[in-house]
Amino acid sequence: MIRACDVADLPDGEAIRILAHVPIAVFHVDGAYYAVDDTCTHQDASLADGWVEGCTVECPLHAASFDLRTGVPLCLPAKTAVRTYPVVVSGGVIYVDTGVSEGVA
Template sequence: MITACAVDRLPEGESLRIPGEPAIAVFHTDGEFYAIDDTCSHQDASLSEGWLEGCFVECPLHAALFDLRTGMPTCLPAKKAVRTYPVVVRDGVIYVDTGSTEAVA
């Protein structure tokens, strides 16, 4: 598991990017935390810089929309899912479990 940040550092409706290989985007929406690969499966764009609406993030480059729960794209131009990761909140800290993936692109 990797540490993302303290819960109070990621307000509702916001996201953060965890650099690495692969980079991971963490989102706080609808009272939940979600983690997905940060790079859009259509083209090299950071999903953490996209627009968040409920459980969906819109890629800032070509407007592909991804479901944060499954990683699946809901519209073109993206056709491939992005990887999702389990998120654990413990003692006020957000952790991302990179050892097991919930969906594989």
């Protein structure tokens, strides 16, 4: 598990980028938290810099959209899903389970 941030530091409708074995975007949407690979699968752009509406994030570069729950692309130009990660909130802190042991890059 990787510490993302305190709950208080991620307002609803916002996202942050954290560095793990790959960059990961963590989103706060209507009281729920989602984590996906931060890099759009169409072209190198940060999804944390994208536009969030409901459980969808739109890439800021070419407007590809992804479902934050599944990582599935919802429209072209993206054709490949982004990886999703389980998110755990404990003691007011948001953690992302990357499946990679800490200290391993």
